[in-house]
Amino acid sequence: MNTTSNKIGHVAKALGVSVDTLRFYEREGLLVPSLRSEAGYRLYSAQDVQRGHFIMHAKAVGFSLAEIAQLLDLEVTRDAQTCHDVKQVVDDKIQEIESKILDLRKMKQSLKGLSDACCGGEESAIHCTILDTLAERGNHA
Amino acid sequence: MNTTSNKIGHVAKALGVSVDTLRFYEREGLLVPSLRSEAGYRLYSAQDVQRGHFIMHAKAVGFSLAEIAQLLDLEVTRDAQTCHDVKQVVDDKIQEIESKILDLRKMKQSLKGLSDACCGGEESAIHCTILDTLAERGNHA
DNA sequence: ATAAACCCTTGAGCTACATCAAGGGTCAAG
DNA sequence: CTTGACCCTTGATGTAGCTCAAGGGTTTAT
Numbered sequence: 001m002n003t004t005s006n007k008i009g010h011v012a013k014a015l016g017v018s019v020d021t022l023r024f025y026e027r028e029g030l031l032v033p034s035l036r037s038e039a040g041y042r043l044y045s046a047q048d049v050q051r052g053h054f055i056m057h058a059k060a061v062g063f064s065l066a067e068i069a070q071l072l073d074l075e076v077t078r079d080a081q082t083c084h085d086v087k088q089v090v091d092d093k094i095q096e097i098e099s100k101i102l103d104l105r106k107m108k109q110s111l112k113g114l115s116d117a118c119c120g121g122e123e124s125a126i127h128c129t130i131l132d133t134l135a136e137r138g139n140h141a
Numbered sequence: 142m143n144t145t146s147n148k149i150g151h152v153a154k155a156l157g158v159s160v161d162t163l164r165f166y167e168r169e170g171l172l173v174p175s176l177r178s179e180a181g182y183r184l185y186s187a188q189d190v191q192r193g194h195f196i197m198h199a200k201a202v203g204f205s206l207a208e209i210a211q212l213l214d215l216e217v218t219r220d221a222q223t224c225h226d227v228k229q230v231v232d233d234k235i236q237e238i239e240s241k242i243l244d245l246r247k248m249k250q251s252l253k254g255l256s257d258a259c260c261g262g263e264e265s266a267i268h269c270t271i272l273d274t275l276a277e278r279g280n281h282a
Numbered sequence: 283a284t285a286a287a288c289c290c291t292t293g294a295g296c297t298a299c300a301t302c303a304a305g306g307g308t309c310a311a312g
Numbered sequence: 313c314t315t316g317a318c319c320c321t322t323g324a325t326g327t328a329g330c331t332c333a334a335g336g337g338t339t340t341a342t
Contacts, residue, residue, distance in 0.1 A: 009288065019289085020331055028329090039338055041289055060244050062203040065329070087259045090252050097249045101242055103201050108238045111231050118228045150318065160319085161301055169299090180308055182319055206299075 005035055005043035015052045022052075030069055031055060062100060067093075146176055146184035156193045163193075171210055172196060203241060208234075 012019045025031040026042070031052055035043035044052070051072065058068045070089065153160045166172040167183070172193055176184035185193070192213070199209045211230065 007289075018331075021329085023290095024330060037289095037338095039289075040291095041338080057244060057248060060241075062241075083259055087256055090256045090259070094249055094252050094256060097245050097252070100201070100203075101245050101249075103198060104238050104242050104245070107198060108235055108242075111235050111238070115228055115231045115235060118224055118231075148319075159301075162299085164320095165300060178308095178319095180319075181321095182308085 005045060006049065008033075008042045008044070011044045011049055011052060014049060015056050017056070025055070025065075028065060028069070030065060030072070063093075146186055147190065149174075149183045149185070152185045152190055152193060155190060156197050158197070166196070166206075169206060169210070171206060171213070204234075 006014070008019045008022055012022050015022075022031065022042075026033065031048065033042040033044045033048055035045065037043055054072070055068055058071070059065070063071075071093065147155070149160045149163055153163050156163075163172065163183075167174065172189065174183040174185045174189055176186065178184055195213070196209055199212070200206070204212075212234065
C-alpha cells in the first residue's frame with residue numbers, strides 16, 4: 001500500500017463527493033487517478049487529490065465541468081499554444097469571476113435591504129416588511 | 142396594444158433569453174405574464190419584466206430556479222409564516238451569497254497569481270510560467 | 283475462513299434546464 | 313389580400329451532471 005496513494009472511498013470523503021462522482025469525473029477526463037493497484041483499484045496521488053480540490057472549488061463558484069477542464073488542460077496542451085493564448089484563457093476567467101462577484105454583491109445588497117427592514121418577530125407575516133417591500137418593488141433585484 | 146405590456150419576443154430580447162425559455166418559466170410558475178391578449182398572446186407588464194430581471198440576476202450568480210422560486214414565493218405565502226421565518230429565508234440566502242463571494246475571491250487570487258507571473262508573449266507556451274506554476278502547485282486553488 | 287466493507291464494470295435512469303418540431307393562428311406592411 | 317414576422321400549443325429531445333442497480337472480485341477484521 002503506497003503511502004502516497006488513496007483509494008477512491010477515501011478521496012471521495014476528502015472531497016465531499018460520492019465515489020460515483022469520482023468515477024464519473026474520470027470518464028470525463030477531469031480527474032484520472034495516476035495509478036491502479038494490482039487488483040485494478042484506483043489509486044489517487046496527493047497531486048490527484050489537489051487537483052480534486054481545485055475542481056471542487058471551481059465547481060462551488062459556478063464553473064461548469066467543461067470550463068474547469070479548460071483550465072486544467074492548460075498544462076497538458078502546453079506546446080500547442082503561445083503564452084499569450086494561455087494568459088488569455090486565465091484572464092478571461094478572472095473577468096468572469098469579477099463579474100460574478102459584482103452580481104453577487106448587488107444581490108446581497110438587495111437582500112440585505114430587505115432583511116434590515118424586517119422585525120423578524122414571531123407574529124404572522126401578514127404585515128412583514130420584507131414582503132411589503134418585495135411587493136412594492138415588483139420583486140426587482 | 143397596452144403601452145405597459147410587452148409581447149414575449151420583446152421581453153425575451155430584453156432579458157437575453159429565448160421565447161422558449163420564457164414559456165418554460167411560465168410552465169414552472171416562475172414568471173407568469175399577468176395578461177393575455179384577445180388572441181391569446183402573452184402580455185408582460187413592467188412588473189413582470191422586473192421580475193424577469195430579478196430571475197436573470199439570481200440565475201447569473203448561481204441560484205437554481207427552485208431557489209429563485211423560493212425567494213419569489215415569499216410574497217404569495219405571506220400569512221402562512223411568521224416574520225421570523227421569512228427573514229430566515231432571506232438571511233440564509235445572504236449567507237450563501239457571502240460564502241460564494243469568498244470562494245470567488247480565493248479563485249480570483251489564485252488565477253491572478255498565475256496571470257501576473259506570465260509574460261504573455263507570442264512564444265510557444267512550453268516555458269510558460271502559468272503552466273509551470275500550475276504543475277508545481279498540483280493545480281490547486 | 284467467512285462476513286463486512288471495500289472495490290470493479292457496464293449500462294440504465296434521473297433532475298434541472300432548456301430547446302426544437304409540428305401544425306396552426308394573428309397582424310402589419312406593401 | 314397575401315407575405316413574412318410574429319404568436320400559440322403539445323410533446324419529444326437534448327445536455328450537464330450525476331446516481332443507481334446488477335453482478336462480481338478484493339481486503340480486512342474477527
